Amino acid sequence: MAEPKQLFLNLFEMACVSHITHGLWPLPGNNRHRFAELDYWTELAGILENGGFDGVFLADVIGAYDVFRGGPETALREGLQSPNIDPLLVIPAMAAVTKRLGFGVTFSTTYEPPFAFARRMSTLDHLTKGRVGWNVVTSYLPNAAHNFGLDGEVPHDLRYEYADEYLDVLYKLWEGSWDDDAVIADRERGIYTDPAKVRYIDHVGERHRVSGPHIVHPSPQRTPVIFQATGSPAGIEFAGRHAEAVFTGGRTSEEFRRNADTMREAAVRHGRRSDDIKFIAMAGVVVGRTEEEAADKWRLYQQHSSLDGILAHSSLPVDLTAFPRDITVAEALRRAEVAPERVPFLPLERTVGQALDFISGSRDDRFFVAGTPTVVADEIERWLDEDGLDGINLRQYHSFDTARDFAELVVPELRKRGRLPEEGSQPGTLRERLFGAGNSRVPDRHIASRYRGGANLANPVEPLRLAGAGNVASF
Incomplete structure (x- = not known):
């Protein structure tokens, strides 16, 4: 008999007051206002590590929501993703108090050069012992473009073409610039790194010129786990080439499966296997020890939900x-x-x-459940077995009650059913949690692997071309 499919369990976070559940931060006991305190992140990390979570996923934006009502005032009043601190900087603090918890962090490929980011991610992979992943985004807020000196947004599909070259540079640095055994730390001869095993990458592309070599030695995963959130044709093609885990969803089972199937087909087109991509959906879970307790919690969250916050977040x-x-x-x-x-x-x-009414309730789709631990576990099993979901990003209604409730009430039930690892399971890399022990590095069929050992550095990969991307003269 086949083993039950296990759930990959993330908490969905952002280093701000109001992330995706707007209007709830003033609720009694909610800690959202502490987002800029180091203790907030270390306390949260302990709850997740001890509570059976696989990871925390950190969203990010690099601009203000200033479309709704013609300015940022509504978003600022709501605390809507502003103020917002840098998520990369909270990871080391959380890693220091955990051994198993993974970290997914968002960073945009559109505005900042790749060399410095490659260094930061390699550093995080070292400091976390291979527990870090990168959510690749291309940035969508008009204000983000203005913050980096542009007159307006780079067209959607062109941003993905830019991202494709950006990742090509990173793969050369992460996979091709250093051999695994370049660091020899020979005390007798006073040689730390063997120069013969480190090389320039000499990337010359349409947008970037990077000589290298990479300034950080190989980290446990070399290339962090590549996450992506997408649903557009351009994003799907990009995911087929690069992504190892995709955040997607759907209002029905059929819509979710259709989205997942198109990405599996894209992966095969790019020489990968259809199961090389895991699928993670944002899920709302409101759990109580009784049905009445769960219903009361959900009623409270609905009563305090802010329509203004939702509309500003939608950039209506x-x-x-x-x-x-x-x-x-x-x-x-x-x-x-x-x-x-x-x-x-x-x-x-x-x-x-x-x-x-539709907009205010549009987040309560297929991947939402409110009820007792048994009801919640039954629904999650349906997501895994019927829909083909691999994991969830747990939406937070209350910090830290959402995570605590799930850890105390739902995790034991899922463990009884074989849907989560047993307590005290051995730590490993983030990629191993997703794809199994011994899989810390990207597989040979992933495009990043073509640069291993310095191969193909002088033979650039054919750029990803997307129809209708257009051009941006101001960039």
């Missing part, structure tokens, strides 16, 4: 709250002089009230 270019609830969305857009093409996700034929 029209303030629907300023219009009567009984007129259609199409009429509201006409009065606001906003072209429907700017809001393709809004149902034009519905009333403003219906649209606002």
Whole structure:
């Protein structure tokens, strides 16, 4: 009989007050306001490590949400991802008080040069003993582009072409610049590194020129686990080439499976196996010792949820709250002089009230459950076995109650069913937790491996070309 499929369990975090559950930070006992205190992160790390979590996933943005109502005021009032501290800097503190917990961290490929980032990630992989992954993003906020000297956003598909070269540079540095045995630490001869086993990469591309060599010796994973969140055609093609774990979702089982299948097909197109990508969805779990307790918690969270925060987070270019609830969305857009093409996700034929109700409840989709530990575990097993999900990013409604509730009530039930490792399981690298013991490095079929041992450094890989990417003269 086959072993039950195990869940990869992440807590979804961000170093800010209001991440994705807006309006809840003032709730009694909520610690969100402590996000800039080191103790917040070490305390959280202990809860997750002792509570059976595999990792904490740290989101990030590099701009303000200033589209809704024409400025950042709503987002600032809500604490919506601003203020927001650098997530890379909290990882060493969390790693110092844990042995097993993994870390996924977000960083954009669009605005900052690759050489310095390669150094930071190799450093984190060393300090965590191989427990770090990178969520590759290309940045979507207009304000982020302005912060780095551009007149506007780089077109979506072109950002992915830029990202493809960015990763090519990183792979050359991480995989090709140093041999595994370059560091010899020969005390008798006074030689620390064998120069014959370190090389320049001499990358000359359309956007980057990087000589190398990498300034950090090989870390446990060399290349950190590559995460990606996507659903667009360009993102799917990019994921097929690079991603090892993809954050995706769907309002129905069929939609999720369709999204996952398109990425599996993209992986095969790029010479990989269909199971080389794991799929992780953001999940909402509200658990109580009784159904009544769980229902009370969920009612509290719904009552305090902020519609303004949700609308600002959506970067909605029209303030629907300023219009009567009984007129259609199409009429509201006409009065606001906003072209429907700017809001393709809004149902034009519905009333403003219906649209606002849909937006405020749109996060409670397929991957949401409220109930007792048994009810929650049953639903998670359906996600694993019926939908084909590999893991979840647990959405936080309350810090630290969401994590504590899951650890104390749900984890024991999942362990009884063989869905999580037993308490005290041996630490390993993040990639090993995802793909099994002995898999600390990217497999030979991953594009990063082509540079191992210094191979192909003078033979650049064909760039990923995406139809309709366009050009940006100002960049």
